[in-house]
Amino acid sequence: MSRLSSATLATLPADVARPRYDRGAVRCGVVHLGIGAFHRAHQAVVLEQALNAGDLRWGIVAASLRSPGVRDQMAPQDGLYTMLVRDGVADRAQVIGAVQQVIVAPEEPDALLxxxxSPDTHIVTLTVTEKGYKLDPATGALIESDPQLAADLASLDKPQTAPGYLVAALARRRAAGLPPFTAISCDNLPHNGRRLRGAVLALAQRHDPALAEWIAARGAFPETMVDRIVPATTAEDVAALGALLGVEDQAMVKTEPFLQWVIEDQFCGPRPDFGPGVQVTAAVAPWEEAKLRLLNGAHSGIAYLGGLAGIDHVHEVLALPEARSFVDRLWDEAETTLSPPDELDVAAYRRDLMARFDNPTLRHRTRQIAMDGSQKLPQRLLATIAARLEAGQGIDALSLAVAAWIRWQAGRDDQGLAHQVDDPLAPQIATALAGGDSAAARVDAMLRFEAVVPPALAGQGAFRDALTGWLEVLEARGALAALADLAEGRF
Structure with a gap:
């Protein structure tokens, strides 16, 4: 079967949407660090809207900071790929042409710099996951012991980290008399713009204090909140799309109809007319908080409890009445900690979230969501728990989700089947847990991880007791029994 490419676009079925602009006339106003499925189903789609509307300044140069996988998928396809939107009833296919070039940074650091x-670049977006910022999740300080960051602290001739590339490029722009770009974090980090700015300024300060002052005075790092469920693509997905299109697309992404991008109104240069799905606002934090504590918090709980129960997909977990009860209970607890903007109807948001979780065609894997838990839990669950305890409120559902994360670290589910614990702290956590001879001891070991659990929260007896109680249930009787206990009020 032929590959999707500029040459095969005309052969696609008539109902497949495709670029309505001359790709050869596009200028690349955006550089994206961390090209993966989420970027291709989210930010690139928004910029495709701008290009289709006739503003050809917003093509994308995308970069992988690690592996050549996405480049090798997209290069034979002239950067084209298909976004398949699945709503549970029908599929809608659109070929996206916004990505003009994919660079593998370790192979071509000078090309990325x-x-x-480039004078054409006005915006840099990032989806590098929490660990890509090289920041301590608890303190926000640079993790100077990280080997890649240590290399960037020593020299920025060939950067190895996202902050390193930004600082090195901003130095070049300053030397050339160009303005800085607007740097937009699109990762699920609380205060992601502030954190990205802090990482960039801290690294710049170590190399050139005058550069740090220039970035601080003239650069822009808006806060953002992004939301779209993008499950991992499978070989079966690629084969099914090939049958639909008549060409092979190794770079396809599948997603849901919903797309949201809330961006703080803080830019230091041109920006596109973002169009549908994007809201530019004075305050992102209330939106971000609602998304992290409702959608992402529930997703983590579903992932660990469902994964322990041996359930592969989110919609399959939610088919269990006790799991739906858990999610509603977690949302009840989290909702009291929110300060939602006037435009956000929380009750309607919760209904929409449950409908999104129920979408059977997405096949969102619990193990995909379970990755990097040590980096995600502080903002998804632990901050919510701290707020509830400070208000003298209960944490039954929230603490069950955290206990399930601890149980997941053992590397075996409730049936005794082994799974990979994909987490940057996995070796340290495994060592700590191996030294515990009881659920209480294992909880104490996890509470000593200050990079994950803030000391003030770790010292809360109610939190320790709740985790210990749930971990005892999970270890003795499994995730389904724990969910039933919560639903029936036995905890």
Whole structure:
């Protein structure tokens, strides 16, 4: 079967949407660090809207900071790929052409620096996951012991980290008399713009204090909140799309109809007319907080409890009445900690979230969501728990989700089947847990991880007791029994 490419676009079925602009006339106003499925189903789609509307300044140079996988998928396809939107009733296919070039940073660091320093570049977006910022989740300080960051602290000739590339490129722009770009974090981090700015300024300060002052005075790091469920693509997905299109697309992404991008109104240069799905606002934090504590918090709980029960997909977990009860209970607890903007109807948001979780065609894997839990839990669950305890409120559902994360670290589910614990702290956590001879001891070991659990929360007896109680249930009787206990009020 032929590959999707510029040459095969005309052969696609008539109902497949495709670029309505001349790709050869596009200028690349955006550099994206961390090209993966989420970017291709979210930010790139928004920029495709701008290009289709006739503003050809917003093509994308995308970069992988690690592996050549996405480049090798997209290069034979001239950067084209298909977004398959699945709503549970029908599929809608759209070929996206916004990505003009994919660079593998370790292979071509100079090419990435040149793109970042180009006069055409006005915006840099990032989806590098929490660990890509090289920041301690608890303190926000640079993790100077990280080998890649240590290399960037020593020299920025060939950067190895996202902050390193930004600082090196901003230095080039300053030397060339160009303005800085707007740097937009699109990762699920609380205060992601502030954190990205802090990482960039801290690294710049170590190399050139005058550069740090210039970035602080003239640069822009808006806060953002992004939301779209993008499950991992499978070989079966690629085969099914090939049968639909008549060409093979190794770079396809599948997603849901919902797309949201809330961006703080803080830019230091041109920006596109973002169009549908994007809201530019003075305050992102209330939106971000609602998304992290409702959608992401529930997703983590579903992932660990469902994964322990041996259930592969989110919609399959939610088919269990006790799991739906758990999610509603977690949302009841989290909702009291929110300060939602006037435009957000929390009750309607919760209904929409449950409908999104129930979408059977997405096949969102619990193990995909379970990745990097040590980096995600502080903002998804632990901050909510701290707020509830400070208000003298209960944490039954929230603490069950955290206990399930601890149980997941053992590397075996309730049936005794082994799974990979995909987490940057996995070796340290495994060592700590191995030294515990009881659920209480294992909880104490986890509470000593200050990079995950803030000391003030770790010292809360109610939190320790709740985790210990739930971990005892999970270890003795499994995740389904714990969910039933919560639903029936036995905890």
């Amino acid at each position: 040149a793109a970042l320093a």
